[in-house]
Amino acid sequence: MKTTLSFDDWGTPVSSSASIGASINSTTQPVSHNVDSQTYVATGSTMAAVDPEQKRVVNGQADINQLAPFKYPWAWSFFLNANRNHWTPLEISMAQDVHDYQHKLTPAERHVFENVLAYLTTSDILAMRNIGLAVMEKMSAPELQIYQARQVYEEALHTWTYQHCIETLGIDQREIYNRYRVVPEIHGKIALANRRLQGVLQSGRPLTDRDALHEFAMAYLFFAAVFEGCWFYNGFSPIFALQRRGLMKGAAEQLQYIMRDEVLHCAFGIRVVRQLLDEENLTLDPQALRQMWDEAEAAEMAYAGYILREPILGYNAGLHVEQFRYVANRRARQVGLTEPFPGAENVLPWLDEQANLRKEKNFFETRVTEYQTGGALVW
Template sequence: MKNTNAVLMQWDDPLSVAIPESNQSLFSEELAHFVSEQSTDQSDNSEWAESLPPINPEDKRVVNGGADVNQLAPFKYPWAWEFFLNANKNHWTPLDINMAQDVHDYQHKLTTEERHVYENVLAYLTTSDILAMRNIGLAVMEKMSAPELQIYQARQVYEEALHTWTYQHCIETIGLDQREIYNRYRVVPEIYGKIKLANRRLNAVLTTEMDLRNRDNLEQFAMSYLFFAAVFEGCWFYNGFSPIFALQRRGLMKGTGEQLQYIMRDEVMHCAFGLRVVRQLLKEENLKLDARAVQAMWEESLAAEKAYAGYILRDPILGYSAEDHVAQFQFIANRRAKQLGLSEPFPGAESRLDWLDEQASMRKEKNFFETRVTEYQTGASLSW
């Protein structure tokens, strides 16, 4: 027996109650009438007789490619497709993680200094991930001329939005003043300094009119994307989670720490993909970046990180200080430079947080009574 209570989605308003099933026959009749009219209109139009030659995948390029951007395969960059496949094994949302203990920790266990660290890390990250989402979606993705690159970046845009949701979920769950937290990036100079620097380096390429056949524009784009991949995501994000991980390893704010472990796995992939694209771009376009300009990028990024660390860690917390934070930035910066085949910007820098790599890694063993039992991936293990 037909269920007369069934409904269809309204395309103009998909969240509203939709059209009853009893009216579905009207749509079928209208569709049949439309198809019938079209089939009788077989006017001779040479437009439909045109065709194009098959593409050659070797014509693909990171930018300024000569192939059809709508044709995915054959691949020229199969590694980009692998990034996309691996990213889609990482299904999670912030609702998967139990935050009840964090509420108790924040209210009853954290010191004033630890609350200051926790709040300001979230204040910085909330704005940064929106900035990252806009940069990939508006500045980078539309300039890529190979679809396998664009497809991974589409996933990346989604993940940055997911990360923003995660920070919002933490802020909302803990009960922080959203108006105050979200405005800190504007009113706290040390947080604003990092955002201002990122905007200056990234906003220059936030235009669709940028002609990348112009060598000056191309070099500017390469430097901008290098900053985004190596500094913004590769160092500032990677280093930005460390203060929360320092609390987590002491058994505090474990839910937030686990949220950031999920985000960290995404960001490591974002950084690795970005660095791979930069290397490919420099090779294809025969670009050689100005070593002095690259060093200046590292040094101003370090200056902004020092100011930020001095503010959020003006009073050290147990096991973590501003000096640790800055030293770790220099160590990670050297790692990113080596991945690009560039000179180390801070020779001799050493890791001050020997526990970080282990703490940042996802753990599969979960206490059933503390958190939801969930695997981070639905497929095979993801290599870091």
């Protein structure tokens, strides 16, 4: 009995009305390479045209493979804007940093520099896994996924950058990459983030379940507003404090490029959270929010107390923690939430300037590393 193949909506071969036994038997016969093309014509597998209004952040019913028409044109703008900040760590000279690290940094400054790197090396891998494994596959609009694909690449690029700094400066890789495991104050921040990540990865519940949806929204908010929006944004400031005194300028310039990426990551994540809450008519539990901010503050206080156990010129643990609170208030307002730390002050007014890097190079002395096209980035 001859079996005619047809295909489902995703192009997967399915048997015809012929019996299963006949289908099995047909596979034992020699295969002809001159099969009539009509044999493979899909029957009855056409799909309705996509209505972009059917798209949703999660639980959407539109075709995940069809990019346009956009429902979220702002997501596509994020993707285009991210590509304007293209760079690699090899473009920035680290020669002066090697001299600074070996001959100019005090023991306290070297302690700060090394432990900031120790934290960042693991953090960006966590951020990459969060977007690549826990978030992207739950997005049901391709314009959201495409920016997040770029974000995954950027987190890998940031990890390369830290590795490049560590290798160039001759820091013991076995020791510094293990600090997040053996230093409690660094481990605390990593463990807190990993708990959020694992909660989403291992839940196994569809996001049509309201409890699972709330857990996902809280995890996404944590990574966007706390992990990248506060811990990363504020976390580079000890290195920028060295840069402001003419030290470790190459490493700081690398972090300026990373910071520009992180600003976009944070802004995109907050925009997605707001869209998600609106579409799903979801209200975040105030107690869960309070716990999130309190845990984040406690972890940041312990971390600052360790990396800045001895203050360095122009920077100390108190400034670091107060700036965290100030930035946390900003992130909460951006989401439309109550400020978690009322009255926190902007004690590092120069920090925002680091995201607005404008490089002017002498063409005859160095390669041009200003990759922007079409003017400054739009945040």
